Amino acid sequence: MSAITLDHITKTYNKGAVLAVDDVSFSVEKGEIFGMIGPDGAGKSTIFRLLTTLLLPDKGTANIGGYDVVKDFKAIRGILGYMPGKFSLYQDLTVEENLEFFATVFDTTIEQNYELIKDIYVQLEPFKDRRAGKLSGGMKQKLALCCALIHKPEILFLDEPTTGVDVVSRKEFWDMLKRYKKQGITILVSTSYMDEATLCDRIGLILGGKMLSIASPEDTIKAYPQKLYALKSSSMYRLLTDLRGFEGTANCYTFGEYLHLYIKCSEEELKKFIGDKGYSDLELKVITPTVEDCFIRLLKERDERRSSDQNK
Amino acid sequence: MSDEVVIKTNKLTKRFGDFVAVDAITFDVHKGEIFGFLGANGAGKTTAMRMLCGLSIPTSGEAKVAGFDVFSQPEEIKKNIGYMSQKFSLYEDLTVLENIEFYGGIYGLSNKEIKDKSGELTEKLGLKHEAKQLVKSLPLGWKQKLSFLVAIVHQPKIVFLDEPTGGVDPYMRREFWDLIYDAADKGITIFVTTHYLDEAEYCNRVTIMVDGKVDALDSPKGLREKFGVATIDEVFYKLAREAKRSAD
Numbered sequence: 180m181s182a183i184t185l186d187h188i189t190k191t192y193n194k195g196a197v198l199a200v201d202d203v204s205f206s207v208e209k210g211e212i213f214g215m216i217g218p219d220g221a222g223k224s225t226i227f228r229l230l231t232t233l234l235l236p237d238k239g240t241a242n243i244g245g246y247d248v249v250k251d252f253k254a255i256r257g258i259l260g261y262m263p264g265k266f267s268l269y270q271d272l273t274v275e276e277n278l279e280f281f282a283t284v285f286d287t288t289i290e291q292n293y294e295l296i297k298d299i300y301v302q303l304e305p306f307k308d309r310r311a312g313k314l315s316g317g318m319k320q321k322l323a324l325c326c327a328l329i330h331k332p333e334i335l336f337l338d339e340p341t342t343g344v345d346v347v348s349r350k351e352f353w354d355m356l357k358r359y360k361k362q363g364i365t366i367l368v369s370t371s372y373m374d375e376a377t378l379c380d381r382i383g384l385i386l387g388g389k390m391l392s393i394a395s396p397e398d399t400i401k402a403y404p405q406k407l408y409a410l411k412s413s414s415m416y417r418l419l420t421d422l423r424g425f426e427g428t429a430n431c432y433t434f435g436e437y438l439h440l441y442i443k444c445s446e447e448e449l450k451k452f453i454g455d456k457g458y459s460d461l462e463l464k465v466i467t468p469t470v471e472d473c474f475i476r477l478l479k480e481r482d483e484r485r486s487s488d489q490n491k
Numbered sequence: 492m493s494d495e496v497v498i499k500t501n502k503l504t505k506r507f508g509d510f511v512a513v514d515a516i517t518f519d520v521h522k523g524e525i526f527g528f529l530g531a532n533g534a535g536k537t538t539a540m541r542m543l544c545g546l547s548i549p550t551s552g553e554a555k556v557a558g559f560d561v562f563s564q565p566e567e568i569k570k571n572i573g574y575m576s577q578k579f580s581l582y583e584d585l586t587v588l589e590n591i592e593f594y595g596g597i598y599g600l601s602n603k604e605i606k607d608k609s610g611e612l613t614e615k616l617g618l619k620h621e622a623k624q625l626v627k628s629l630p631l632g633w634k635q636k637l638s639f640l641v642a643i644v645h646q647p648k649i650v651f652l653d654e655p656t657g658g659v660d661p662y663m664r665r666e667f668w669d670l671i672y673d674a675a676d677k678g679i680t681i682f683v684t685t686h687y688l689d690e691a692e693y694c695n696r697v698t699i700m701v702d703g704k705v706d707a708l709d710s711p712k713g714l715r716e717k718f719g720v721a722t723i724d725e726v727f728y729k730l731a732r733e734a735k736r737s738a739d
Contacts, residue, residue: 217660218630218632218660218662218663219630219631219632219633219658219659219660219663220630220631264658315532315533316532317531317532317533318532339658342657342658343532343577343654343657343658343686344532344686345530345531345532345686345727345731346686346688346724346727346728346731347531347727347728347731347732348531348532349686371658371659371660371661372687373661416672432665433665433668433689433692433693434689435688435689435692435722435723436692436711436712471661474660474661474662475661475662475665478660478662479662
């Protein structure tokens with residue numbers, strides 16, 4: 180049996196004026212790390228709130244650990260841990276008081292499940308008497324994860340848990356998630372860092388309230404439909420402006436020290452265009468796309484559809 | 492980018508009791524430069540930025556921002572810079588237009604200038620249809636773009652951006668950077684922090700702060716070569732791993 184199942188879930192706001200989640204169905208297996216990737220306003224947080232029984236769906240059904248999100252909400256709240264996108268612990272309680280509070284609410288103690296949070300909590304311990312509101316971003320995130328785990332949930336919901344967190348702490352965080360996965364905990368996570376998407380077992384790309392594709396990161400990349408080029412020169416801004424002005428360009432965007440490009444002309448035409456511009460130190464190569472490239476391509480297509488709709 | 496120095500610090504330091512949040516940092520930033528200010532959580536980036544914005548008086552050292560002294564002329568500094576804090580700083584219950592009008596008014600723009608700016612900014616953002624909507628109804632990426640344009644509504648010499656793209660999706664992050672490039676091209680100096688290390692590559696120079704100190708300062712390419720690694724991520728790992736201070 181799947182740990183999480185959504186069956187044709189729809190949710191609107193403002194009496195139907197805003198369609199936040201549009202007929203979404205998918206399931207997450209026990210012990211899987213499933214990543215939801217999508218732009219701001221795609222509906223990710225609404226899905227989290229529906230699954231954590233904080234919102235009622237307009238249509239459709241959803242199951243968490245075999246329980247129905249509407250009928251059995253009380254049972255579900257006992258088996259899930261939730262880290263909302265916005266820091267939601269008690270700012271005026273200390274680190275230790277917050278943790279004790281959540282343990283007590285779930286009818287357990289810190290000692291009882293200490294093993295599960297030990298690795299994170301040792302880093303928090305020097306600050307255990309500090310008020311939660313006075314912690315840095317990285318520490319708040321660690322405390323929120325501890326509080327979400329203190330009752331030993333079967334399923335973890337993490338809504339952008341690493342936003343504002345530096346790259347070293349993010350790596351530690353994901354190492355931790357891998358350990359929880361090994362213990363059989365199912366994890367549904369959203370992120371705006373595409374390097375984290377590749378660490379999930381499967382990722383769902385979500386756009387405008389619809390789930391567009393669900394696949395492993397490897398298969399998501401394999402499905403990329405055409406050649407992707409990476410280019411570099413000593414004058415990157417000029418190169419970007421030139422390529423964006425080229426009629427054979429389908430899309431050109433920055434990607435770290437390179438530009439990434441896909442085209443709607445032939446490779447010869449591209450090479451001729453660049454050749455005529457006279458770059459002395461140009462590097463051009465064909466590369467394997469990343470999940471980020473897949474994501475950008477999807478959004479570019481959406482924007483083009485939007486502007487062609489408006490021109491109609 | 493020109494040779495004109497718009498930010499100059501010399502052993503700038505901030506202590507909170509026994510804790511040295513910013514430890515004798517020294518560097519120059521040039522006019523029109525995009526200056527990336529990286530570091531782990533708790534390294535001291537926000538504290539350093541707040542001193543440069545005239546919001547926090549340094550304990551010791553020297554700094555001049557836009558030609559004004561951080562100790563004696565913080566009010567002059569505030570007039571000549573823009574600041575986009577980590578926390579979203581527009582008024583959620585005002586509309587897009589009302590926010591532009593409000594900040595334009597605060598910075599002493601005339602009514603005509605405000606009117607022109609309102610048209611220009613909503614056009615630039617593609618928010619013409621949303622101009623009369625409350626800001627809280629906009630997706631995060633749009634809010635951040637609006638915050639940025641509002642932070643430079645008075646054409647400041649320098650704009651300080653504290654994690655402007657946190658939580659913003661990869662597509663929107665690039666649109667945000669297009670706005671940064673555009674502003675830098677017009678001579679506004681950009682001082683920016685980020686946790687997305689691909690964005691470090693978009694800066695002219697980058698510094699990585701560790702335990703309150705400015706360790707490495709160079710172009711992204713220079714840093715990669717100096718550390719003998721392929722990406723800025725690896726430079727960051729090497730430096731941040733050695734940090735003694737925990738991110739409290």
